[in-house]
Amino acid sequence: MNAERNTGAESTLEARALKKSYGDFEAVKGVDFRVFGGECFGFLGPNGAGKTTTMKMIYGAVIPTAGELAVAGLDVYHHEREIKRRIGVVPQENNLDDELKVRENLLIYGRYYDLPRKVVLQRTDELLDFMQLSEKAEATVEQLSGGMKRRLLIARALINDPEIVVLDEPTTGLDPQARLLVWDRLRELTTEGKTLILTTHYMEEAARLCDRLVIMEGGLIIADGTPGELVEEHVSPQVLELTADHRSLEELLSVVEGADSVERTGDETVLVYTEDADTLLENVRSSGVDIENTVYRQAGLEDVFLRLTGRRLIE
Amino acid sequence: MDTIRIPSARGSFRVWQRNVTIFRKYWKTILFPNFVEPLLYLAALGLGLGAFIQQGGINGQSYVQFVAPGLLASNAMFAASFESTFNTFVKLKIDKIYDAIITTPVNAEDVVAGEYLWAGTRSALYGTAFLAMIVVLGIVFREPLVTSWWALLLPLMLLVIGIMFSVLGTLFTSLIERIDLYAYYFTLVVTPLFLLSGVFFPVDNFPAPVPQVAWFTPLYHAVNVCRELATGPSPGVLVDVAWILVFTGVLALIPVQIMRRRLIG
Ligand SMILES: Nc1ncnc2c1ncn2[C@@H]1O[C@H](COP(=O)(O)OP(=O)(O)OP(=O)(O)O)[C@@H](O)[C@H]1O
Ligand SMILES: [Mg+2]
Numbered sequence: 001m002n003a004e005r006n007t008g009a010e011s012t013l014e015a016r017a018l019k020k021s022y023g024d025f026e027a028v029k030g031v032d033f034r035v036f037g038g039e040c041f042g043f044l045g046p047n048g049a050g051k052t053t054t055m056k057m058i059y060g061a062v063i064p065t066a067g068e069l070a071v072a073g074l075d076v077y078h079h080e081r082e083i084k085r086r087i088g089v090v091p092q093e094n095n096l097d098d099e100l101k102v103r104e105n106l107l108i109y110g111r112y113y114d115l116p117r118k119v120v121l122q123r124t125d126e127l128l129d130f131m132q133l134s135e136k137a138e139a140t141v142e143q144l145s146g147g148m149k150r151r152l153l154i155a156r157a158l159i160n161d162p163e164i165v166v167l168d169e170p171t172t173g174l175d176p177q178a179r180l181l182v183w184d185r186l187r188e189l190t191t192e193g194k195t196l197i198l199t200t201h202y203m204e205e206a207a208r209l210c211d212r213l214v215i216m217e218g219g220l221i222i223a224d225g226t227p228g229e230l231v232e233e234h235v236s237p238q239v240l241e242l243t244a245d246h247r248s249l250e251e252l253l254s255v256v257e258g259a260d261s262v263e264r265t266g267d268e269t270v271l272v273y274t275e276d277a278d279t280l281l282e283n284v285r286s287s288g289v290d291i292e293n294t295v296y297r298q299a300g301l302e303d304v305f306l307r308l309t310g311r312r313l314i315e
Numbered sequence: 316m317d318t319i320r321i322p323s324a325r326g327s328f329r330v331w332q333r334n335v336t337i338f339r340k341y342w343k344t345i346l347f348p349n350f351v352e353p354l355l356y357l358a359a360l361g362l363g364l365g366a367f368i369q370q371g372g373i374n375g376q377s378y379v380q381f382v383a384p385g386l387l388a389s390n391a392m393f394a395a396s397f398e399s400t401f402n403t404f405v406k407l408k409i410d411k412i413y414d415a416i417i418t419t420p421v422n423a424e425d426v427v428a429g430e431y432l433w434a435g436t437r438s439a440l441y442g443t444a445f446l447a448m449i450v451v452l453g454i455v456f457r458e459p460l461v462t463s464w465w466a467l468l469l470p471l472m473l474l475v476i477g478i479m480f481s482v483l484g485t486l487f488t489s490l491i492e493r494i495d496l497y498a499y500y501f502t503l504v505v506t507p508l509f510l511l512s513g514v515f516f517p518v519d520n521f522p523a524p525v526p527q528v529a530w531f532t533p534l535y536h537a538v539n540v541c542r543e544l545a546t547g548p549s550p551g552v553l554v555d556v557a558w559i560l561v562f563t564g565v566l567a568l569i570p571v572q573i574m575r576r577r578l579i580g
Contacts (some may be wrong), residue, residue, distance in 0.1 A: 093414075277323045
């Protein structure tokens with residue numbers, strides 16, 4: 001499947017038939033995607049879908065088993081150092097240097113890029129401020145909360161002023177306020193012209209930040225497009241969330257049979273997708289089935305995800 | 316993709332530099348036991364056991380004169396071995412320090428070479444502190460333990476010896492998954508080397524095949540070099556130096572490749 005748009009634009013990242021096997025197990029089974037300069041490109045997918053493996057192939061921690069992958073126009077098989085010089089990485093798993101203080105984490109990291117000392121010092125202060133960590137500059141990593149560590153990882157990924165930033169679940173473990181801060185900062189980065197590639201389990205995050213995204217499952221890309229396109233293409237626009245006692249559930253299911261699609265989540269809740277919620281709700285009411293709760297809303301990425309993977313996003 | 320990876324000087328230096336930065340914060344706390352330990356050996360064996368060894372000592376030296384330079388070599392072995400085993404393992408598997416470093420222009424092979432250099436540096440630092448100590452003790456007790464200006468080359472030699480044992484330790488680290496397995500390395504490799512490489516008694520006069528076997532082990536040559544530099548070398552020391560360089564050179568790239576494969580999926 002090809003996640004492609006504005007074919008005129010210069011792509012900054014391009015994967016073709018990209019595969020990765022660990023021993024006999026194929027974690028990524030051949031994916032194609034293109035990311036254009038200055039956009040935010042998302043990867044959604046259930047646990048084990050192959051998102052991290054794909055990110056690692058981009059930042060050189062995993063070597064593809066087959067296929068092509070170019071990052072910043074450079075082939076990953078032959079230009080690992082040059083690619084790494086031009087990208088920033090927020091790994092899924094925290095790997096801050098525990099033996100160093102918060103500020104030192106950025107300073108020492110800057111040295112790995114051979115940046116002049118003056119530049120590193122200046123960026124360190126700017127980035128601590130950017131991620132609202134200035135107060136913790138002299139703290140040890142151990143003294144940080146989980147969310148602060150995550151923010152420090154993001155600051156660290158920016159020390160070399162990268163063109164492309166790969167963020168593997170940047171906001172996992174953040175409180176809602178910190179998440180808003182990170183969203184705000186990530187948008188600022190795209191305004192500066194940086195390209196962002198991010199994975200997330202938060203549908204709202206993907207909908208707000210990503211210009212385009214793909215949904216992965218079982219090592220394959222199963223859908224792609226802008227958030228709007230995905231919703232339009234894969235689900236009907238209106239959703240009724242009906243909760244009934246499990247004894248009445250069968251009855252309820254037969255009443256809503258005529259809807260565009262129906263998904264069961266858990267024992268008692270049914271999601272009904274339709275073009276015309278009013279009529280449907282009318283039918284349910286007149287059938288006399290005992291409904292405990294009714295929620296009406298517009299369909300979103302969450303519904304696309306559920307539809308395509310049979311699973312709810314974790315939120 | 317299975318080409319042999321050669322570390323870059325720049326990347327290795329950066330890794331070495333990270334370790335120096337951390338060491339500078341803690342050196343006072345970590346240095347102490349590392350040179351007190353050989354002093355304990357020196358006191359217990361050199362003075363205690365030495366008192367029972369007949370006058371005339373070994374090859375015309377008193378026992379404490381004989382033991383001191385040997386301990387210098389074994390001290391370097393221990394410093395580099397701890398660095399390349401437990402410390403490296405923690406950075407690799409527990410703190411994931413290397414995973415972070417290799418997302419920068421510093422490659423996995425640079426990480427390994429930087430750690431070799433660092434372990435060597437640590438050996439040289441500890442060894443030099445210990446060397447200074449035995450020089451002073453020699454003066455205080457009027458029994459010179461270091462009698463040659465060639466001893467000024469010892470810090471450099473300890474660096475090389477440290478790198479050699481770091482290569483060996485890293486080789487073991489690159490092959491194991493569990494930290495408990497170092498018990499094997501220390502019991503079956505480090506301790507026998509320590510006891511049987513001529514630190515405490517000359518092995519050259521033992522019946523065959525003891526000297527022949529010793530010749531094939533690294534600490535034996537390290538002890539020879541340190542002893543000769545401390546007291547004025549004979550040309551034969553060049554063989555020991557060459558042995559150390561060849562052994563280190565031949566093995567050095569093997570852990571680099573294995574560690575790279577562990578760090579990069
Ligand atoms: N080093 C490895 N060795 C063997 N299998 C692995 C390895 N790393 C990942 N896998 C497997 O590859 C598959 C994809 O893993 P990956 O980490 O890419 O998933 P993910 O989409 O990032 O999941 P999550 O949302 O949980 O982070 C999983 O089935 C996982 O078990
Ligand atoms: Mg993941």
